[in-house]
Amino acid sequence: MELLLSQISPIPSHALAALAAVILGGAQLASAKGTARHRALGWAWVGLMAYVAASSFFISELRLWGAFSPIHLLSIWTLFALVMAVYFARQGNIRQHKIWMVLLYILALLVTGLFTFWPGRVMHGVLFGV
Numbered sequence: 001m002e003l004l005l006s007q008i009s010p011i012p013s014h015a016l017a018a019l020a021a022v023i024l025g026g027a028q029l030a031s032a033k034g035t036a037r038h039r040a041l042g043w044a045w046v047g048l049m050a051y052v053a054a055s056s057f058f059i060s061e062l063r064l065w066g067a068f069s070p071i072h073l074l075s076i077w078t079l080f081a082l083v084m085a086v087y088f089a090r091q092g093n094i095r096q097h098k099i100w101m102v103l104l105y106i107l108a109l110l111v112t113g114l115f116t117f118w119p120g121r122v123m124h125g126v127l128f129g130v
Helices: 011-030 036-056 070-091 094-115 122-128
Strands: none
Touching (some): 011 094, 011 122, 036 070
């Protein structure tokens, strides 16, 4: 954890927010839907995800196009998907809301998160001490 906290900003807060989003999102997917608790935790999750996506634009470890990489395309998609998910929930289209939220959780958190553990990346060092 010391390795993570010693990184330049916003890497530590980005990683901690992503971890919180993984935990909260998993709890949301497993819990009862449509309740006041679900809505309140859902807004917290949307806030975490928006921060994770937005803060990624200030992280340029991998550079393919100037300071940007393919991960930044996912960040743009994540911000778009958050808007769509909230829009569908507000419209009462719960089926579409669920599809967007599950896609966000799987693609923007789990799949992307796995790439952060690639050898040479900060989270690889945090997890494996290398």
